[in-house]
Amino acid sequence: MATSKSDTLYGNTPPVKKKKSGALAYIRKNYILYLFLLPAIVLVFIFNYVPMYGVTIAFKDFSPIKGVWESEWVGFEHFRNFLESPNFQQIFMNTIKLSAFDLLLGFPVPIILALMLNQLRKARVKKNIQLIIYAPHFISVVVIAGMIFIFLSPAGPLNTILGLVFDQPISFMSEPGYFRTIFIASGIWQGAGFASIIYVAALSNVDPQLHDAATMDGATLLQRIRHIDLQALKPTMTVLFILAVGGIMAIGFEKAYLLQTSMNIPASEIIDTYVYKRGLQAADWSFGAAMGLFNSIISLVLLVIVNFIVKKVNGETLY
Amino acid sequence: MDNKLINNSKSDKFILFLNKIMLGLIVLIVTVPLLYVLLGSFLQPDVLLTKGISFNPSHWTIDGYVRIFQDGTIMRGFLNSILYATGFTLVSVIFTIMAGYSLSVDGLVGKKALMLYFIITMFFNGGMVPTYLLVRELGMLNTPWAIILPGAITVWNIILARTYFRGLPKGLIEAAMIDGASDARIFLSIILPLSKPIIFVLALYSFIGQWNAYFDAMIYLEDRSLYPLQLILRDILIQNEVQPGMIGDQMARAELQRLAEMIKYSAIVIASLPLMIMYPFFQKYFEKGVMVGSLK
Numbered sequence: 323m324a325t326s327k328s329d330t331l332y333g334n335t336p337p338v339k340k341k342k343s344g345a346l347a348y349i350r351k352n353y354i355l356y357l358f359l360l361p362a363i364v365l366v367f368i369f370n371y372v373p374m375y376g377v378t379i380a381f382k383d384f385s386p387i388k389g390v391w392e393s394e395w396v397g398f399e400h401f402r403n404f405l406e407s408p409n410f411q412q413i414f415m416n417t418i419k420l421s422a423f424d425l426l427l428g429f430p431v432p433i434i435l436a437l438m439l440n441q442l443r444k445a446r447v448k449k450n451i452q453l454i455i456y457a458p459h460f461i462s463v464v465v466i467a468g469m470i471f472i473f474l475s476p477a478g479p480l481n482t483i484l485g486l487v488f489d490q491p492i493s494f495m496s497e498p499g500y501f502r503t504i505f506i507a508s509g510i511w512q513g514a515g516f517a518s519i520i521y522v523a524a525l526s527n528v529d530p531q532l533h534d535a536a537t538m539d540g541a542t543l544l545q546r547i548r549h550i551d552l553q554a555l556k557p558t559m560t561v562l563f564i565l566a567v568g569g570i571m572a573i574g575f576e577k578a579y580l581l582q583t584s585m586n587i588p589a590s591e592i593i594d595t596y597v598y599k600r601g602l603q604a605a606d607w608s609f610g611a612a613m614g615l616f617n618s619i620i621s622l623v624l625l626v627i628v629n630f631i632v633k634k635v636n637g638e639t640l641y
Numbered sequence: 642m643d644n645k646l647i648n649n650s651k652s653d654k655f656i657l658f659l660n661k662i663m664l665g666l667i668v669l670i671v672t673v674p675l676l677y678v679l680l681g682s683f684l685q686p687d688v689l690l691t692k693g694i695s696f697n698p699s700h701w702t703i704d705g706y707v708r709i710f711q712d713g714t715i716m717r718g719f720l721n722s723i724l725y726a727t728g729f730t731l732v733s734v735i736f737t738i739m740a741g742y743s744l745s746v747d748g749l750v751g752k753k754a755l756m757l758y759f760i761i762t763m764f765f766n767g768g769m770v771p772t773y774l775l776v777r778e779l780g781m782l783n784t785p786w787a788i789i790l791p792g793a794i795t796v797w798n799i800i801l802a803r804t805y806f807r808g809l810p811k812g813l814i815e816a817a818m819i820d821g822a823s824d825a826r827i828f829l830s831i832i833l834p835l836s837k838p839i840i841f842v843l844a845l846y847s848f849i850g851q852w853n854a855y856f857d858a859m860i861y862l863e864d865r866s867l868y869p870l871q872l873i874l875r876d877i878l879i880q881n882e883v884q885p886g887m888i889g890d891q892m893a894r895a896e897l898q899r900l901a902e903m904i905k906y907s908a909i910v911i912a913s914l915p916l917m918i919m920y921p922f923f924q925k926y927f928e929k930g931v932m933v934g935s936l937k
Binding site for chain 1: 854
């Protein structure tokens with residue numbers, strides 16, 4: 323603004339300045355658009371980019387007094403400590419198993435749900451069922467965890483029912499063997515309905531004439547679902563699958579932390595819960611940052627690999 | 642939906658019948674746990690433990706709710722949550738809409754670089770510890786800002802807004818430009834009035850996301866009077882803590898235990914009911930949000 327003033331009022335600026343490159347002139351003319359972007363740019367810079375710089379403490383011996391910059395470099399010491407620590411293998415495998423099973427078991431359910439809903443002819447019935455099965459999505463993770471503790475407690479309703487068959491109540495929450503099942507089943511109960519929205523919408527775009535024509539040719543219902551409906555869902559499935567694999571190492575850690583009891587730790591301790599305990603609670607900053615970095619690098623590598631494989635297999639890709 | 646033309650075979654009809662039965666079962670699986678908690682919150686705890694759900698009026702009580710309201714901890718958490726969720730939603734929606742609009746403008750110089758700047762954060766982040774240290778460094782520990790600011794801008798929402806703006810009719814904007822309207826004027830008097838659906842979708846997602854979150858609050862807040870509802874719930878539901886205000890007098894340990902159980906049920910209902918009641922009215926917006934996002 324100041325420059326334009328001097329241009330017009332005094333006219334003593336060299337003429338070169340008026341012939342600004344196209345880009346600068348555009349920015350000057352549309353500065354409002356850049357002003358609109360400013361708050362988002364600043365917030366992302368502070369809360370996303372500065373921590374990316376802060377992650378260098380994974381290679382340092384961070385001391386709060388010295389700060390990130392002044393702390394001494396130690397190279398890969400923290401990574402080595404993590405990889406060589408006696409519980410590394412267990413925590414790493416817990417993370418992989420929990421998320422891989424969660425993905426494999428949880429991914430198909432919304433698709434099947436959508437295919438089932440799609441067969442309902444009465445629109446009102448369909449709407450009402452959708453309304454009900456979406457509902458758990460809106461319950462907070464704390465409440466879900468609370469409900470799990472209530473239902474699975476030794477005196478809770480599930481054990482009352484099982485009591486008809488078994489003599490002893492099962493203490494689900496203190497038995498590591500049950501942890502993954504509980505985590506994944508409750509995740510499906512809460513999320514599958516809402517996750518089916520996107521597939522239901524994709525199915526509503528399928529041309530009904532395709533089904534009519536197939537029926538004329540003698541295709542059975544299951545054949546039509548397989549060759550028409552499932553084909554229509556393929557692009558959506560691909561994108562969501564790649565995204566899910568990319569997020570595999572970050573999966574549901576807030577719930578895992580809530581469902582942890584001192585007894586089920588052998589199955590429930592995953593990298594992120596351990597980062598929280600070691601990095602923040604025990605103030606082992608550098609070690610925590612190193613574990614976190616290890617985790618996000620694995621996610622990134624997985625995302626790239628899966629995207630590559632899917633591209634090879636069916637030509638769909640995320641980016 | 643006229644399907645009379647289609648002549649379903651016998652086996653197809655059987656599959657369709659089976660489908661309906663299965664969907665009925667699924668509806669039961671979803672609703673029974675919810676109803677159990679709702680009914681359980683009105684039952685005397687020892688009845689619930691020994692007999693299960695009972696419809697005998699003499700077994701009913703609202704003691705759990707009375708104790709929760711007496712104590713005030715949950716109500717304060719409720720108010721804190723409203724404050725955090727509102728603040729978070731305002732910051733998030735306003736800045737997201739502004740950025741999304743700019744990035745949707747054709748021919749914006751530097752758009753590629755700006756998009757890259759935002760998208761990188763989707764694939765890489767500093768992680769829990771560096772973010773915590775930053776928030777501490779900024780002096781935001783134990784203040785509402787630690788809840789409101791760090792997660793306010795998400796790339797996904799910016800892309801959602803940008804996709805929506807791109808779908809608006811170009812003619813309107815061009816006509817306004819020819820009339821000499823400034824960018825600010827176009828945004829305020831043409832774009833914004835057309836953006837109610839996307840604003841609503843973003844606001845709903847932000848508000849509910851923040852309302853249901855506990856983790857940031859657990860990390861960043863120490864002062865119990867600042868705790869949002871979910872953190873109070875965690876104390877009650879997961880840590881089995883009974884707030885002192887909920888017990889009136891000296892009680893035997895067993896009695897206290899039963900009381901704690903009953904309060905859990907009522908607390909779940911109080912925390913979840915508002916969203917459960919409101920969400921059917923907003924359902925179509927949630928679906929819309931998912932749809933806009935799926936367009937990429």
